[in-house]
Amino acid sequence: ASILGEGLTGKGILAQFNLETGIPIYEAEPLLLFFILFTLLGAIGALGDRGRFVDDPPTGLEGAVIRPGKGIRGALGLNEG
Numbered sequence: 001a002s003i004l005g006e007g008l009t010g011k012g013i014l015a016q017f018n019l020e021t022g023i024p025i026y027e028a029e030p031l032l033l034f035f036i037l038f039t040l041l042g043a044i045g046a047l048g049d050r051g052r053f054v055d056d057p058p059t060g061l062e063g064a065v066i067r068p069g070k071g072i073r074g075a076l077g078l079n080e081g
Helices: 002-009 013-021 025-044
Strands: none
Touching: 002 013, 013 025
């Protein structure tokens, strides 16, 4: 949508953002920089857990939330009668 708006108005992405939301560029720029920094730090793992990724063992039908053969009412804990 921003690319289409940029093509129609001839303004850049931040100027188009200003037209669509009414937030001036000088107020949106620090938020945009924070968003880029937050995403970058999250992508490299600097914000969260640094542990190893371990696959969960398969649970099978015993660990299913809704056991096979139950109807919708039984799965919700209601009488199936």
